[in-house]
Amino acid sequence: MSKLKKLLPKRDLRARWLWVLALALTAVKLGLCSFQLIVASPDLSPIDDTLMFNLAKSISAGNWLGEYDWLTLGKHSFYALWLAFLNLLHVNIVVGGQALFAVSCLVLLAALKPVMRTNWGRLFVFAVTLYTPASWAENTLRVYRDNIYPSLVLLALAGLLGAFTRFREKPLRALPYYVAAGLSLAAAWLCHEDNALLLPFVLCAAAVYLAYLFLDKSIAHKKSRLALLLVPLALWGGGIAAWCGMNYKYYGRFIISDFTSSEFNDAMGALSRAYPDDQKRYELIPLSTRLALYEVSPTFAKLQDVLETPEMYNGYGDPETGELNSGGIHWVLRKAAWTAGYYDTAQDAENFWRAVADEINAACDAGLVPAGRRHSGVFSPIKAEYVAPTIGKFFDEVKVFVLFEQTEPTQILSIARPDQTEEWESYLHCQSTIAAQANTDLPYFAPLNQIAYKLLNLVTWVQRILLWPMLLLTVLWLVRYAPACVRGLKKKQPPADLAGSVLMLGFFLTGLLRMAAIAYLMAVTLSFDIYLMYLSAACAPMLAFLAYGTAKWFEGHALSASPYSLK
Numbered sequence: 405m406s407k408l409k410k411l412l413p414k415r416d417l418r419a420r421w422l423w424v425l426a427l428a429l430t431a432v433k434l435g436l437c438s439f440q441l442i443v444a445s446p447d448l449s450p451i452d453d454t455l456m457f458n459l460a461k462s463i464s465a466g467n468w469l470g471e472y473d474w475l476t477l478g479k480h481s482f483y484a485l486w487l488a489f490l491n492l493l494h495v496n497i498v499v500g501g502q503a504l505f506a507v508s509c510l511v512l513l514a515a516l517k518p519v520m521r522t523n524w525g526r527l528f529v530f531a532v533t534l535y536t537p538a539s540w541a542e543n544t545l546r547v548y549r550d551n552i553y554p555s556l557v558l559l560a561l562a563g564l565l566g567a568f569t570r571f572r573e574k575p576l577r578a579l580p581y582y583v584a585a586g587l588s589l590a591a592a593w594l595c596h597e598d599n600a601l602l603l604p605f606v607l608c609a610a611a612v613y614l615a616y617l618f619l620d621k622s623i624a625h626k627k628s629r630l631a632l633l634l635v636p637l638a639l640w641g642g643g644i645a646a647w648c649g650m651n652y653k654y655y656g657r658f659i660i661s662d663f664t665s666s667e668f669n670d671a672m673g674a675l676s677r678a679y680p681d682d683q684k685r686y687e688l689i690p691l692s693t694r695l696a697l698y699e700v701s702p703t704f705a706k707l708q709d710v711l712e713t714p715e716m717y718n719g720y721g722d723p724e725t726g727e728l729n730s731g732g733i734h735w736v737l738r739k740a741a742w743t744a745g746y747y748d749t750a751q752d753a754e755n756f757w758r759a760v761a762d763e764i765n766a767a768c769d770a771g772l773v774p775a776g777r778r779h780s781g782v783f784s785p786i787k788a789e790y791v792a793p794t795i796g797k798f799f800d801e802v803k804v805f806v807l808f809e810q811t812e813p814t815q816i817l818s819i820a821r822p823d824q825t826e827e828w829e830s831y832l833h834c835q836s837t838i839a840a841q842a843n844t845d846l847p848y849f850a851p852l853n854q855i856a857y858k859l860l861n862l863v864t865w866v867q868r869i870l871l872w873p874m875l876l877l878t879v880l881w882l883v884r885y886a887p888a889c890v891r892g893l894k895k896k897q898p899p900a901d902l903a904g905s906v907l908m909l910g911f912f913l914t915g916l917l918r919m920a921a922i923a924y925l926m927a928v929t930l931s932f933d934i935y936l937m938y939l940s941a942a943c944a945p946m947l948a949f950l951a952y953g954t955a956k957w958f959e960g961h962a963l964s965a966s967p968y969s970l971k
Contacts, residue, residue, distance in 0.1 A: 417523035426513055426530055430506045433534060437502045439856035441847070442545045443815035444828040444836035451475065451735055453547040459484035461831065464491055468654045472750060474742035477651065477662040478735075482594035483549035487832070496834040501544060501551045505944075508559035509534040511584055512948060515566030518573070519904025525955030532874075532951035533558075536944045537811035537864040543937035545815040547832065553595050554941040559588035561605065561911055561945055567636075568613040569904045571620075575628040579635065586636030590643025597664055601921055605914045609907050616903060655750040663734065663782065667754050670761035672734065673780040675704075677768055680776040680785070685793065686931040688730040688784050700767035703759040711740040730929040734782055784928045793927035794920075800934045801919050801926075805943065808868050810936035813860040817847045871950070878953025881960065905956070912949035915942035 417425075446454045459481050462470035469476050469484070490500040513530040520526050538544075544551050563585030570578040589606070593599045610633070617626050644660065652658040659665045676683070679693040694712070698705040710716075716739070717723040720732035728736055741747055746756040768775030779785065804810065818825070818836045825838050837847035849857065885905065892898040899905075922938045936943075 417527060419523060422513075422523040422527055425527060426510065429531055429534060430510070434499060434502055434506065436856045436860055437540050437813070438496065438499050439853045440498045440540065440545055440813055441815065441835050441837045441849070441853070442498060442547060442828075442832065443818050444547065444825060444832075444838070445819040446824050446828065448819060449546075449548075451478065455479070456481065456484050456487065456549060457547050457828065457831070460487035460491065463488040464831075468650055472655050472747070474662075474738045474747045474753075477655065477657070477659065477665075477750065478738070479663050480549075480594055480597050480661050482591055482647070483552060486552055487547070491831055491833070494833055497547065497551070497832045498545065498834055501555070502539070504552055505539050505555040505558070506534060508555045508562060508588075508944075511559055511566065511581070512562035515562050515569070515581060516904070516952075518569045519901040519908075520952075520955065521959045522955075525959055528955050529948060529951040532867075532870070533944050533948040535863050535867065536947050537808045537860075537867055538936060538940045538943035540813045540860055541811040541936055541940070542813070542815050543810070543935070543940065545813075546937075547828070548937075549595050550937045550940055553592065554944055556588045556592040556595060557602065557941040558944045558948075560585050560592055560602065561914065563588060563636075564606065564609050565904065565907045565911075567632075568609055568907060571613065571616050571623050571629065571903075575625050575632055578629075578632060582632055582635040583639065586639025587643065589636065589640040593640070593644055594647050594660060597661070598918075598921065601918050602914065604917060605910045608910060612903055612906055651750075657750040657754065662738065662750075662753060665754070665757075666780070667757040667761065668738075669780045669782055671757040671764075672737075672782045673778070674761045674764035674768070676781075676785065677775050677778060678764060678773045681774065683784070683787075685790065685928050686730050687727050688733055688929070689728065691726045691728075696773060697764055697767075700772050701760060701763040703756065703763055706744055706746075707737070707740045710743040711736065716740065729931055730784060731931065783925070786924075790924065790928050794924045797927045797934065798919060798923035801923055801939060804934050804936055805919075805939065805946075806871060808864050808871075811864050813857045814847065814849065817845055867947075871947075874950040874954045877957040878950050881953045881957040884960070885956070901956075905952075908949050908952045911945035911952075915946035915949075918942040 444453075446457070449455075455475055455478065459469050459476075460483075462468060463485055469481065486500075487497065490497055493500075495503075509530055512533060513526055516526045516529060520529075539554065563581045563583075566581030567578040567585060570581070589602070592602065617623055617629060623629075648658045648660060651660070657665070662668055675689050675693075675697065678697055679690070682690050682693055684690070691712075694708075698708050712726065714723050716736050717726055717728070720736035721728035738747070738753075741753065741756055747753050765778060767773050768778070776785065784790070815837050817840055818838045820828070820836070820838065825836060829836055839848040840846060841848045885899075889899055889902055892902070919939060919942055925938070926932075926934060
């Protein structure tokens with residue numbers, strides 16, 4: 405223990421220097437990441453990168469998401485608005501994304517003040533989180549929404565942490581954190597379709613806060629604090645309503661996206677309800693099921709000629725067997741409906757999918773086809789035989805996470821025509837990996853770029869090494885802290901940092917929940933190897949908790965005899 409004390413500064417860091425160092429670390433990271441190049445291959449990503457780019461250009465032109473077709477409301481598209489915003493400011497999209505992540509980390513730094521004894525500890529948590537390798541990983545160099553989604557998730561968690569741990573300060577001290585939480589929750593909800601994974605943290609964090617308000621008689625201004633809870637709810641709901649309102653104005657539908665609309669989810673639920681015994685991993689609606697359903701649903705049968713074609717099989721499944729992959733079934737069905745003429749307007753699409761759902765559900769209920777229970781949803785129903793593959797995928801994710809795989813700060817060579825490259829680089833205010841090394845298909849990077857990438861890779865190696873002692877010290881801290889909390893609660897004298905520590909643990913559990921959900925998705929729906937992009941929103945919160953646990957271990961043990969006190 406004495407050796408550990410010698411490793412630590414004898415005096416705590418002054419608040420002014422805390423922020424000076426934090427901003428310096430931020431500037432260094434922004435400088436290094438400014439050398440990163442995006443991958444721009446428009447013809448290879450029509451429903452991902454290219455879709456977001458085209459939607460952004462429509463927003464910049466004042467035409468919202470553009471002329472209506474099967475892609476216009478195809479997915480949650482807040483990232484397109486973000487791209488249009490950066491274009492308006494003439495900001496490089498890589499730098500813009502890194503700046504947003506840095507803001508999230510700075511909010512976390514401020515939020516931790518009531519629950520950490522030392523500024524050195526707060527700086528450590530900030531530095532580890534800011535330099536999360538996943539934040540500059542190769543997938544962030546796509547023109548895609550996962551460039552900012554992890555930042556929005558971290559900002560939402562940090563905002564709630566800051567708001568819910570300031571119950572002993574003046575109520576208005578929590579207001580900036582409520583605003584940050586509400587805005588980021590709204591943006592995250594509009595950016596991705598899997599935001600239900602955030603709800604457990606939101607609800608549990610609110611429950612912890614309310615428990616303190618109602619059980620601790622020493623807390624003043626309780627009505628004001630309760631009223632402030634309306635701020636994030638209003639911003640969250642208002643942001644979503646505003647987006648839906650714009651869709652209603654332009655397309656006549658008060659929805660976020662076609663993918664999450666009730667009628668499409670009902671239709672997918674009906675399609676996946678039929679012939680449940682024929683379903684396999686990665687084959688949600690097998691060819692045999694589709695052929696049988698054409699016979700009982702006149703509306704669905706209108707897709708047969710355009711869906712059951714070599715072109716569709718080749719793009720979204722297996723041309724030899726005619727099976728459509730579960731990961732692409734949602735897209736190919738909508739493309740087929742568009743090809744058949746049912747996406748001329750958003751109302752046409754709504755009526756089409758509603759009719760498909762009604763007809764197939766009626767056939768299932770009447771016993772015309774074997775069927776499971778009625779449900780609504782776009783993904784595979786949970787089955788016992790999917791548990792083992794899901795566990796296997798989860799451990800694959802753990803490997804990717806602890807080894808910091810797929811975190812290279814570079815992308816592959818872009819494939820684009822000169823006019824496409826000029827259009828993308830001009831609008832996005834950044835360079836792409838369009839130059840190749842001589843006689844290879846590898847991208848060329850200038851010497852300064854290579855130096856920046858080597859420094860980022862060096863940080864990744866530091867994180868690889870640092871992860872294991874952080875994990876060990878966090879476990880040791882929890883082993884001692886949990887019994888102390890129980891004893892304190894029995895005496896009605898809980899530790900002063902209990903609420904903050906519970907919420908920080910929630911960061912880690914939120915990451916684990918995402919990993920479990922993505923493991924199921926990869927085991928059943930997406931038939932390719934673990935992709936860090938799907939896990940990236942879990943990386944920073946989980947590392948933040950490990951850094952927090954490590955700092956807490958030092959504060960509680962190595963600093964036990966120091967004059968530092970909980971702020």
